[in-house]
Amino acid sequence: MEIFDAFHLARLQFAFTVSFHIVFPAISIGMASFLAVLEWRFLLTGDKAYKDMYLFWSRIFAVGFGMGVVSGVVMAYEFGTNWSGFSLVAGNITGPLLTYEVLTAFFLEAGFLGIMLFGWHRVSPRAHFFATFMVAVGTLISTFWILASNSFMQTPQGFAMENGRIVPVDWFKVIFNPSFPFRLAHMTIAAFIVAAFIVAACGAWHLLHGRRDVPVKRSFSMALWMLLVLTPIQIFVGDAHGLNTREYQPVKIAAIEGLWETEHGGTALNLFGLPDMDAEVTRYAIQVPHLGSLILTHSWDGEIRGMKEFPPEDRPYSPIVFWTFRIMAGLGMLMLLTAVVGLLLRRNGRLYEADWYQWFVLCMGPSGIVALLAGWITTEVGRQPWTVYGVVRTVDSVSPIGSQQAGVTLLMLVIVYFLVFGTGVYYMLKMMKAGPSAGLETRESLKYPELHNRALDVLEGE
Numbered sequence: 069m070e071i072f073d074a075f076h077l078a079r080l081q082f083a084f085t086v087s088f089h090i091v092f093p094a095i096s097i098g099m100a101s102f103l104a105v106l107e108w109r110f111l112l113t114g115d116k117a118y119k120d121m122y123l124f125w126s127r128i129f130a131v132g133f134g135m136g137v138v139s140g141v142v143m144a145y146e147f148g149t150n151w152s153g154f155s156l157v158a159g160n161i162t163g164p165l166l167t168y169e170v171l172t173a174f175f176l177e178a179g180f181l182g183i184m185l186f187g188w189h190r191v192s193p194r195a196h197f198f199a200t201f202m203v204a205v206g207t208l209i210s211t212f213w214i215l216a217s218n219s220f221m222q223t224p225q226g227f228a229m230e231n232g233r234i235v236p237v238d239w240f241k242v243i244f245n246p247s248f249p250f251r252l253a254h255m256t257i258a259a260f261i262v263a264a265f266i267v268a269a270c271g272a273w274h275l276l277h278g279r280r281d282v283p284v285k286r287s288f289s290m291a292l293w294m295l296l297v298l299t300p301i302q303i304f305v306g307d308a309h310g311l312n313t314r315e316y317q318p319v320k321i322a323a324i325e326g327l328w329e330t331e332h333g334g335t336a337l338n339l340f341g342l343p344d345m346d347a348e349v350t351r352y353a354i355q356v357p358h359l360g361s362l363i364l365t366h367s368w369d370g371e372i373r374g375m376k377e378f379p380p381e382d383r384p385y386s387p388i389v390f391w392t393f394r395i396m397a398g399l400g401m402l403m404l405l406t407a408v409v410g411l412l413l414r415r416n417g418r419l420y421e422a423d424w425y426q427w428f429v430l431c432m433g434p435s436g437i438v439a440l441l442a443g444w445i446t447t448e449v450g451r452q453p454w455t456v457y458g459v460v461r462t463v464d465s466v467s468p469i470g471s472q473q474a475g476v477t478l479l480m481l482v483i484v485y486f487l488v489f490g491t492g493v494y495y496m497l498k499m500m501k502a503g504p505s506a507g508l509e510t511r512e513s514l515k516y517p518e519l520h521n522r523a524l525d526v527l528e529g530e
Contacts, residue, residue, distance in 0.1 A: 077474035092136030098263025124504035154465035169213035177206035262436035269433025320450035326350035335360035343386035
């Protein structure tokens with residue numbers, strides 16, 4: 069296999085750009101809803117700490133939202149430059165769905181974003197909250213349409229083929245295809261978890277550096293409550309998604325599990341192994357008997373089809389999805405542990421004083437993003453060699469471009485992305501390092517007030 073031909077370079081380019089892009093919308097989706105909750109609490113209680121938290125995290129949201137928009141525009145161009153074959157065949161489906169996303173979500177977000185960011189003293193409090201709420205709703209609507217389009221590529225239905233092109237027959241079936249509800253729930257919860265870990269890690273950083281003011285403690289506490297609720301739900305949704313994938317994309321499940329032979333009477337789970345696509349075997353496998361059946365069929369002797377039952381040209385590349393899935397699942401278990409330990413420390417009154425736990429939360433800060441990327445890679449690589457599963461092959465979707473053209477544009481995108489988005493991420497981290505402002509009313513809650521005397525003196529002067 070030639071890895072530097074136009075086809076593989078185009079795939080690498082899209083994988084690179086989508087990996088950058090998906091992070092920022094996930095941050096925006098989770099953070100927008102968090103901001104809506106903060107402002108709702110501020111209006112309900114009048115507690116200024118909620119407003120301080122809102123003003124701080126809205127800046128993080130604004131940077132992430134801007135980078136998400138920019139990176140998304142690049143991907144839209146790639147459909148025409150690198151994947152014109154896909155656009156030609158499937159454009160009757162993906163075009164309208166992405167148009168609906170722009171008309172119903174992007175315009176909604178753009179229309180209220182300015183009021184949300186700059187309207188605190190220009191509109192009434194209720195009008196401002198309505199703007200924040202509309203931006204949060206807009207991010208969720210955007211998620212709906214993007215996942216509808218991508219889920220159609222995973223489990224297509226409601227269409228007919230006419231003259232080599234996909235033509236919609238039933239839009240309800242197109243949108244609400246078999247995998248859509250599971251993938252929408254899984255992705256939305258993942259975005260909330262991404263935001264929750266960012267907020268928790270920021271709070272942990274400032275707790276470790278001696279801050280004990282209300283905005284810091286409350287951010288840390290709210291994020292951990294969110295993780296305690298969402299992490300078990302995400303595990304449940306992920307299990308349901310796995311059952312759905314086994315039904316509609318069985319070869320993807322076989323590749324994820326590194327399973328070559330169909331094991332009758334109960335399938336073992338490969339905890340560890342190195343799938344070998346040429347030898348059709350998973351080397352150095354560490355197995356747990358019947359555990360695969362229990363997880364993937366919810367029965368002791370459930371049968372899972374092995375990859376050898378599918379033609380070699382229809383098999384995903386197991387060495388990638390085998391490990392990305394395990395990274396995602398392993399981080400999911402650590403997330404659950406983080407939330408449960410936080411609950412135990414909270415009940416013992418040591419949540420804000422256990423430095424070892426705060427270090428652990430700080431290290432877990434990027435885990436939501438890493439798990440998100442690992443899950444996305446598992447989903448997309450597991451769909452290969454199809455762009456529209458069972459209908460359009462990826463090799464038939466690429467544009468008639470040369471390897472030099474694909475390679476040069478890939479190199480340019482790598483340089484520009486690391487400069488532009490690297491700067492944006494650095495700025496976000498710099499803002500998080502500064503932390504939310506400590507209002508005058510929270511002076512007494514500081515563990516080490518001498519660390520903040522200068523900042524408080526400035527506030528008093530104002």
